[in-house]
Amino acid sequence: MNTLLSLYKEASFIRAFELHIAVASEAGHVPGLVHLCSGAELVEVAICRSLTGPRDQVTGSHRSHGLALAMGADPVAVAAEILGRKGGLSKGRGGTQHLIAPERGFLASNGIVGAQVPVAAGAALTAKLMAAGGIAATFFGDGAANQGAVLETMNLAVSLNLPLLFVMENNGLGQSTSADYASGGADLCARAAAFGMKAERMDGYKGARAIKQSAEIIDYVRMSGKPAFIEANVPRLSGHYFGEKADYLAHHEADDPLEDLAESLDSGVAERVRLEAEQAAHDAVSDALNMGEAAPEKSAEVVL
Amino acid sequence: MSEKTPLQMTIAQALNRAHHQILEAEPRAIVIGEDIVGGAGLDGKELGGVFGVTAGLASRFGTSRVIDTPISETAFVGMGLGAAMTGLKPIVEVMFCDFIGVCFDQILNQAAKARYLSGGRIDVPLVIRTTMGAGDGSAAMHSQSLHGLLASVPGLSVVCASTPSDAAGLLKSALAAPDPVIMLDHKGLYGMIGDVEADLPAVPIGRGRLVLKGSDITLVAIGEMLVRATKAAAQLAERGVSVEIIDPRSIQPLDTDMILTSLEKTKRLLVVDEGPSYGGFADRVIAVAACDGYSALSAAPQKLTPPHTPVPYGRLLEAAWLPSSEAIVSKIDEMMYEE
Numbered sequence: 009m010n011t012l013l014s015l016y017k018e019a020s021f022i023r024a025f026e027l028h029i030a031v032a033s034e035a036g037h038v039p040g041l042v043h044l045c046s047g048a049e050l051v052e053v054a055i056c057r058s059l060t061g062p063r064d065q066v067t068g069s070h071r072s073h074g075l076a077l078a079m080g081a082d083p084v085a086v087a088a089e090i091l092g093r094k095g096g097l098s099k100g101r102g103g104t105q106h107l108i109a110p111e112r113g114f115l116a117s118n119g120i121v122g123a124q125v126p127v128a129a130g131a132a133l134t135a136k137l138m139a140a141g142g143i144a145a146t147f148f149g150d151g152a153a154n155q156g157a158v159l160e161t162m163n164l165a166v167s168l169n170l171p172l173l174f175v176m177e178n179n180g181l182g183q184s185t186s187a188d189y190a191s192g193g194a195d196l197c198a199r200a201a202a203f204g205m206k207a208e209r210m211d212g213y214k215g216a217r218a219i220k221q222s223a224e225i226i227d228y229v230r231m232s233g234k235p236a237f238i239e240a241n242v243p244r245l246s247g248h249y250f251g252e253k254a255d256y257l258a259h260h261e262a263d264d265p266l267e268d269l270a271e272s273l274d275s276g277v278a279e280r281v282r283l284e285a286e287q288a289a290h291d292a293v294s295d296a297l298n299m300g301e302a303a304p305e306k307s308a309e310v311v312l
Numbered sequence: 313m314s315e316k317t318p319l320q321m322t323i324a325q326a327l328n329r330a331h332h333q334i335l336e337a338e339p340r341a342i343v344i345g346e347d348i349v350g351g352a353g354l355d356g357k358e359l360g361g362v363f364g365v366t367a368g369l370a371s372r373f374g375t376s377r378v379i380d381t382p383i384s385e386t387a388f389v390g391m392g393l394g395a396a397m398t399g400l401k402p403i404v405e406v407m408f409c410d411f412i413g414v415c416f417d418q419i420l421n422q423a424a425k426a427r428y429l430s431g432g433r434i435d436v437p438l439v440i441r442t443t444m445g446a447g448d449g450s451a452a453m454h455s456q457s458l459h460g461l462l463a464s465v466p467g468l469s470v471v472c473a474s475t476p477s478d479a480a481g482l483l484k485s486a487l488a489a490p491d492p493v494i495m496l497d498h499k500g501l502y503g504m505i506g507d508v509e510a511d512l513p514a515v516p517i518g519r520g521r522l523v524l525k526g527s528d529i530t531l532v533a534i535g536e537m538l539v540r541a542t543k544a545a546a547q548l549a550e551r552g553v554s555v556e557i558i559d560p561r562s563i564q565p566l567d568t569d570m571i572l573t574s575l576e577k578t579k580r581l582l583v584v585d586e587g588p589s590y591g592g593f594a595d596r597v598i599a600v601a602a603c604d605g606y607s608a609l610s611a612a613p614q615k616l617t618p619p620h621t622p623v624p625y626g627r628l629l630e631a632a633w634l635p636s637s638e639a640i641v642s643k644i645d646e647m648m649y650e651e
């Protein structure tokens with residue numbers, strides 16, 4: 009399968025997975041609120057293709073379903089964790105914002121905006137000291153870009169020469185606050201460059217270019233042992249959390265990178281791949297739904 | 313309508329009304345936080361906070377006094393502190409108390425100590441409003457109850473309101489206090505309806521509220537645990553067990569007089585709390601009973617808290633983690649039987 013088609017396949021799977029999680033949420037099967045990654049799949053798959061767990065480790069934000077999948081975590085176990093089922097990655101203890109699959113290179117996702125970024129610096133330090141060629145990557149939003157923890161880590165990574173790739177997914181919004189308002193100096197890429205690291209923009213609508221650019225910059229981090237930064241523009245297609253109803257959403261509608269990608273492919277082939285992905289995602293979420301709810305193992309007093 | 317006519321509203325609505333009254337009456341009062349205006353800057357389409365507590369403030373008082381911030385808790389909590397030290401009266405909202413980890417230095421070392429280190433020359437009329445509580449599947453980093461932890465820091469007052477009138481009244485007292493006050497609202501109680509007076513009178517910090525008079529056992533609880541305690545007490549009453557319930561409202565300073573006076577009568581104490589079982593609020597209340605109420609006690613004071621683990625996510629796990637009203641009933645049965 010050619011590269012673009014396989015990108016489309018993986019990204020379509022994540023899109024469909026999120027849709028089935030949304031359906032499950034609507035039916036009342038998800039304990040909490042879910043932050044879907046719809047719109048960012050293409051960038052996440054393109055970057056994670058050049059990373060291999062467990063040698064490489066990735067950390068992500070509250071919006072990390074797709075990242076865990078892109079790193080190769082078992083979709084049924086990811087779905088089961090989001091649904092609070094026994095077979096979840098962490099046996100239903102962590103949930104949607106706390107997906108953890110280090111065996112596949114997905115070290116952790118996080119309920120605290122920005123907190124995943126310093127943790128990735130630690131994974132980068134391990135990779136550096138182990139000298140087995142691994143690196144770390146951390147994904148965060150434009151909102152998180154204003155957290156002290158993120159800015160401190162950028163400086164730290166430069167000062168210590170850590171093999172760490174910062175990926176800022178700029179969707180223009182942090183919850184219901186616009187990035188234009190929240191970020192002094194709207195150019196967040198220049199901000200990263202000012203710390204003294206290689207910093208590039210990635211077009212979240214251009215699959216082929218994203219794959220090539222990811223491979224190159226990851227190669228740079230791996231070979232030089234230095235940090236680098238990517239600012240990717242991605243849309244946030246399904247609200248801050250699924251089911252959010254607020255007036256501002258209507259003013260932030262955006263094109264869908266997956267539709268753009270599909271248009272560049274043979275339409276018959278693309279449609280077949282999309283349907284297969286849809287079926288696979290449906291099956292994964294159904295399998296997870298069929299598992300029992302995570303329950304206390306001994307008496308009601310013992311939760312772990 | 314007279315100022316004293318009782319109205320019915322939710323805790324979220326009472327807090328919202330109190331914010332409006334405070335900003336109207338006190339030109340130096342300001343409100344700071346994430347998404348407290350919200351709505352991505354579209355006029356007339358503000359979000360008004362994720363729980364609606366700050367709705368309508370920006371359009372009425374302007375965005376120079378109702379200030380949306382970047383996601384930078386250290387910076388904006390510190391800014392609130394500095395503003396309080398220099399003449400403003402800030403109410404700073406930290407969306408969930410779990411996020412206090414991000415800005416803990418500004419609270420622990422800066423806000424809590426500023427008045428003391430100034431030899432009392434600088435007042436710090438800072439209010440930090442935040443939320444607490446499990447029960448809605450928000451998992452380990454959006455569900456904690458950190459009232460006990462915060463109350464352990466000298467220099468901070470901590471209040472937890474469990475009715476609409478207390479929420480509004482404590483907010484008013486908090487802003488009038490010379491030291492920083494942290495107010496934790498239980499997320500599960502924002503929709504709880506109760507009577508309030510239209511002018512939302514201030515409720516003094518440090519005074520508990522006697523929720524239910526009883527004679528067999530004293531039960532201390534706040535927030536959702538207070539709701540469950542009240543339910544448990546009703547069940548026990550049917551069987552002739554008379555529970556006295558105290559809502560301390562203020563965690564620090566604590567109304568120890570009210571608790572000790574009650575113990576004189578009931579001779580038994582149960583604290584039900586969502587905070588941690590090690591060194592949490594429940595332990596503090598028990599220490600007060602053991603040290604200052606020992607002679608009144610006829611049984612060892614007890615507590616019901618969650619097990620000492622992070623808050624789990626799965627529904628059954630979370631339900632098992634939280635003390636239930638059934639667990640309160642059986643604990644009290646056990647304590648009554650013991651003697």
Ligand SMILES: Cc1ncc(C[n+]2csc(CCOP(=O)(O)OP(=O)(O)O)c2C)c(N)n1
Pocket residue numbers: 069070071119120121148149150151152153179181182183244248346383385407411414
């Ligand atoms: C420390 C902290 N502050 C605030 C929040 C609440 N919150 C969760 S997600 C979010 C917006 C994050 O925006 P961004 O980093 O751009 O990521 P996006 O949601 O757009 O993917 C906010 C404010 C939080 N979880 N943690």
